[in-house]
Amino acid sequence: GQSLEQPSEVTAVEGAIVQINCTYQTSGFYGLSWYQQHDGGAPTFLSYNALDGLEETGRFSSFLSRSDSYGYLLLQELQMKDSASYFCAVSAPTGFQKLVFGTGTRLLVSP
Amino acid sequence: NAGVTQTPKFQVLKTGQSMTLQCAQDMNHEYMSWYRQDPGMGLRLIHYSVGAGITDQGEVPNGYNVSRSTTEDFPLRLLSAAPSQTSVYFCASSYSPFGTTRNPPLHFGNGTRLTVT
Numbered sequence: 001g002q003s004l005e006q007p008s009e010v011t012a013v014e015g016a017i018v019q020i021n022c023t024y025q026t027s028g029f030y031g032l033s034w035y036q037q038h039d040g041g042a043p044t045f046l047s048y049n050a051l052d053g054l055e056e057t058g059r060f061s062s063f064l065s066r067s068d069s070y071g072y073l074l075l076q077e078l079q080m081k082d083s084a085s086y087f088c089a090v091s092a093p094t095g096f097q098k099l100v101f102g103t104g105t106r107l108l109v110s111p
Numbered sequence: 112n113a114g115v116t117q118t119p120k121f122q123v124l125k126t127g128q129s130m131t132l133q134c135a136q137d138m139n140h141e142y143m144s145w146y147r148q149d150p151g152m153g154l155r156l157i158h159y160s161v162g163a164g165i166t167d168q169g170e171v172p173n174g175y176n177v178s179r180s181t182t183e184d185f186p187l188r189l190l191s192a193a194p195s196q197t198s199v200y201f202c203a204s205s206y207s208p209f210g211t212t213r214n215p216p217l218h219f220g221n222g223t224r225l226t227v228t
Contacts, residue, residue, distance in 0.1 A: 030209065030210070030214060031214045033214060033216075035217075041221070042219035042220060043154065043201070043203075043217070043219050044219070045216035045217060045218075048214050048216070087153060089154075091209040091210075091214055097142070097161055097208040097209050097210070098159060098169060098209065099144075099156070099209060099217060100156065100170070101146075101154040102153055103151060103152060104153050
């Protein structure tokens with residue numbers, strides 16, 4: 001099966017940069033996704049990495065190192081509205097047609 | 112487009128009762144899935160479907176049934192509710208299943224908050 005590890009909570013101030021790490025263990029690997037979820041809301045898709053390197057989407061970037069089974073989500077110019085939970089998720093041959101989520105990282109942005 | 116619609120938004124059941132959580136999508140998505148979310152445990156996959164008539168189990172299928180008679184609808188049935196099934200349930204869909212060259216984003220409904228007493 002698959003397992004993912006993320007820090008449970010990260011705090012930062014407005015305007016700062018924060019990195020949320022995700023390590024995974026799978027038998028085989030297709031790619032790593034990131035989702036954002038505000039309190040009381042539904043998860044929404046942020047990004048996906050299948051290959052090593054950095055993918056940038058506005059203030060958010062996601063990085064993957066397949067050899068290290070590691071990825072991170074980088075949030076720049078933090079805003080109060082970025083306070084949310086962030087989940088990494090993997091798809092892999094052993095869980096074919098499934099997306100398995102980590103336990104999530106709660107990001108608290110303070111003024 | 113309404114996207115993914117879940118009903119009801121809130122539900123309270125007594126132990127042993129049965130009920131069906133409804134999920135419908137209007138995006139003609141091939142893939143649909145049900146997750147439950149509990150504090151500190153992230154999102155756990157209950158069941159999923161890769162098309163009408165095809166369903167399979169996820170990580171935590173016990174106590175739940177699903178069926179997929181149409182592309183649009185994917186109801187989740189609780190057979191005999193237990194307090195351990197108190198959770199927030201999310202239905203999600205994507206235009207295709209996951210695979211070697213595909214990782215389509217999941218579109219989530221707004222969730223059903225279920226309490227079993």
